[in-house]
Amino acid sequence: MKKSFLLSLLIFLGCKETSEIVVQRPTFGIVIHGGAGTILRKNMTPEKEANYRAVLTEAIQVGYEILKAGGSSQKAVEKTIHIMEDSPLFNAGKGAVLNANASIELDASFMNGKSLDAGAISGVRTVKHPISAAIKVMEASPHVMLSGSGADIFASEQGLEIVSPEYFYIERRINALKQVQEAEHAKQTTLKPQEKEFLKQQLYGTVGCVALDLSGNLAAGTSTGGMTNKKWNRIGDAPIIGAGTYANNATCAISATGWGEFFIRSVVAHDISALMEYKGLSIQEAAYEVIHNKVAKLGGDGGVVGIDRNGNVMMEMNTPGMYRAQMDALGNLKVKIYKDE
Numbered sequence: 563m564k565k566s567f568l569l570s571l572l573i574f575l576g577c578k579e580t581s582e583i584v585v586q587r588p589t590f591g592i593v594i595h596g597g598a599g600t601i602l603r604k605n606m607t608p609e610k611e612a613n614y615r616a617v618l619t620e621a622i623q624v625g626y627e628i629l630k631a632g633g634s635s636q637k638a639v640e641k642t643i644h645i646m647e648d649s650p651l652f653n654a655g656k657g658a659v660l661n662a663n664a665s666i667e668l669d670a671s672f673m674n675g676k677s678l679d680a681g682a683i684s685g686v687r688t689v690k691h692p693i694s695a696a697i698k699v700m701e702a703s704p705h706v707m708l709s710g711s712g713a714d715i716f717a718s719e720q721g722l723e724i725v726s727p728e729y730f731y732i733e734r735r736i737n738a739l740k741q742v743q744e745a746e747h748a749k750q751t752t753l754k755p756q757e758k759e760f761l762k763q764q765l766y767g768t769v770g771c772v773a774l775d776l777s778g779n780l781a782a783g784t785s786t787g788g789m790t791n792k793k794w795n796r797i798g799d800a801p802i803i804g805a806g807t808y809a810n811n812a813t814c815a816i817s818a819t820g821w822g823e824f825f826i827r828s829v830v831a832h833d834i835s836a837l838m839e840y841k842g843l844s845i846q847e848a849a850y851e852v853i854h855n856k857v858a859k860l861g862g863d864g865g866v867v868g869i870d871r872n873g874n875v876m877m878e879m880n881t882p883g884m885y886r887a888q889m890d891a892l893g894n895l896k897v898k899i900y901k902d903e
């Protein structure tokens with residue numbers, strides 16, 4: 563009697579477990595970053611920190627609502643990035659860093675994980691939302707990447723919002739350019755360590771977003787002003803598909819931020835996906851491998867955010883901080899700045 567009861571209980575529990583594995587509910591999730599770098603508590607005021615956390619929260623909630631309502635990961639990524647492009651806090655859209663001619667050159671890219679379609683723009687000066695221009699290149703041109711004035715013309719022909727270059731300038735970036743240029747002339751030899759830290763912090767600050775929607779589609783987007791004091795129409799990793807941005811429904815969606823030259827050479831975003839696809843690594847293991855054993859060993863620094871096809875989230879960096887946030891299907895929100903959070 564006792565034996566048969568135990569047997570039935572085991573069979574019942576076994577069935578229960580099996581049915582839980584088979585019935586996998588569709589889920590969704592979203593992760594964003596607002597740049598990685600020398601972001602230290604000692605350089606932050608409570609007010610500044612609160613401002614960053616507020617804009618990260620506002621941005622991710624826009625994408626979360628789209629996904630929750632059954633919208634596409636593409637829409638969620640685009641609209642979330644708009645909020646960060648509109649904020650002067652981040653190095654993308656308004657508030658982007660200045661190049662050596664005290665002008666702006668904006669880069670962005672987008673990839674759709676279902677179709678593996680992608681679009682990118684580089685060096686635009688008049689497009690209010692560069693991420694939308696990258697998406698238009700994907701949707702309305704036979705190309706993947708457009709650059710310079712041609713990309714500006716294309717965006718305008720596509721009916722995207724065009725602004726005068728002055729729209730993007732903010733005083734903080736004008737001062738940062740002066741300081742970086744002065745330091746470059748002085749060859750940085752006379753600078754104190756804190757000054758070097760401060761200058762490094764002025765260099766980067768890209769924004770990015772990755773999302774998984776209820777249909778199981780992944781998308782990734784990245785938008786940046788690049789590097790302060792960049793010359794010769796320098797292009798970083800942000801608009802390079804496979805380096806700064808990658809999405810594939812078979813694996814994950816990735817957006818990167820950091821020292822672009824190293825991220826291009828390490829083909830960061832695609833490498834993470836490839837480690838998952840060919841070696842069966844988890845998104846966390848793959849990102850750790852690429853950031854710490856590849857980028858760092860070459861001498862580069864930065865971070866990545868990602869989400870895989872099951873909604874697992876990753877945020878990895880080898881810098882003291884990265885502005886970042888994540889939200890899952892239940893609406894759990896995490897906003898973080900420092901590496902040790």
Ligand code: ASP
Nearest residue numbers: 766767768788798820822
């Ligand atoms: N990766 C960007 C670049 O090199 C900069 C950044 O992420 O802040 O252009």
